[in-house]
Amino acid sequence: MTTMKQIAEMAGVSVSTVSLVINKRDKGRVNPGLARRVRKTADALGYHPNPLARSLRTSRTRILGFISEEIATTPYAGNIIRGAQDAASATGYMMLTVNTDGTSKKDEEQEVATLKRYGVDGFLYAKMYNRLAQVPDCLQDQPLVLVDATDESGSVPSISPDEFHIGYDATRHLIEAGCERIAYIGAAETLLAQGIRLQGYRAALEESGRTFVQDLVANVGFNQPALDQVGALFDSQHPDGFFCFNDARAWHVYEAAARRGLTVGRDISVVGVDNHRLVAETISPRLTTIELPHYEIGYWSVCKLVSMITGEPVPEDRLPDTIAPLPSMDAPWPVRIRCTLLSKDSVVPHNS
CATH class of the missing domain: 3.40.50.2300 (Response regulator)
Incomplete structure (x- = not known):
């Protein structure tokens, strides 16, 4: 194991100078050129600080x-x-x-x-x-x-995550793609993200001069009841764009569309949230999604x-x-x- 003494001998400086440089306390105390020489020597010798010794000092x-x-x-x-x-x-x-x-x-x-x-x-x-x-x-x-x-x-x-801009950016993407009736497939659970994403969805609609329509919002859970709600929204509102609270709920849109002879990516457009690998690598066409950071x-x-x-x-x-x-x-x-x-x-x- 390389020691500070060995670095000092090779660099031609004192051990205290090496200590100041290695512990990043050299600013204003050691000549910058000298400090660079010490660091270069330490790197050449493969020096690694001893974490136990450092913890005892600090x-x-x-x-x-x-x-x-x-x-x-x-x-x-x-x-x-x-x-x-x-x-x-x-x-x-x-x-x-x-x-x-x-x-x-x-x-x-x-x-x-x-x-x-x-x-x-x-x-x-x-x-x-x-x-x-x-x-x-x-x-x-x-x-x-x-x-x-x-x-x-x-x-x-x-x-x-910036929940507001998740809703805003997804909805803007659908607007820019030319969708006229954009639905929000939200979460039935009481979640902080649910309400804030809805705010972003509304803001994007209103910014583009559109009116928020409550009937285009379906807050759904899982399994058959969720699929039934999404299907009912298809039949009553005929949306051409869907912003989904997450990728799992986007699957309900894919399924409901297929049952009605509609093709995702041609007849309707869908945006999810999560970039969940299980969904993203399974459903076709590949889902446009917002990746949580x-x-x-x-x-x-x-x-x-x-x-x-x-x-x-x-x-x-x-x-x-x-x-x-x-x-x-x-x-x-x-x-x-x-x-x-x-x-x-x-x-x-x-x-x-």
């Missing part, structure tokens, strides 16, 4: 705690964890993940206590889907970022947390290229990340 473990509400067992939302892990690795941190079912306060407190015993430097508190959330008392005095949710008190940094949410959350712990911003020029652009680390919270529409085959311009 009282930091460089470990983050990720508290997941069923995200670890959810296939597509699991990208939040993947993004968080990538960001932790890029910033020199490890991440410990615990999973809760979101129903037992006592179990959640026990998981937090376990992470605290490991001496984690800060916490990520993640929800399975976007909602207003209360931060547990056991996390109130910790560096914390709320992930895929919004803090009810507004006092904790948080990030979630789970990876980006996880990545941004860790970068924000690390900046809170260190008191220094994560350099934005080192952030990765992602499908949805990452918001600024200085963005006022709650942070909303605008999602990306993936144009496929289920929307075809009427004049094509």
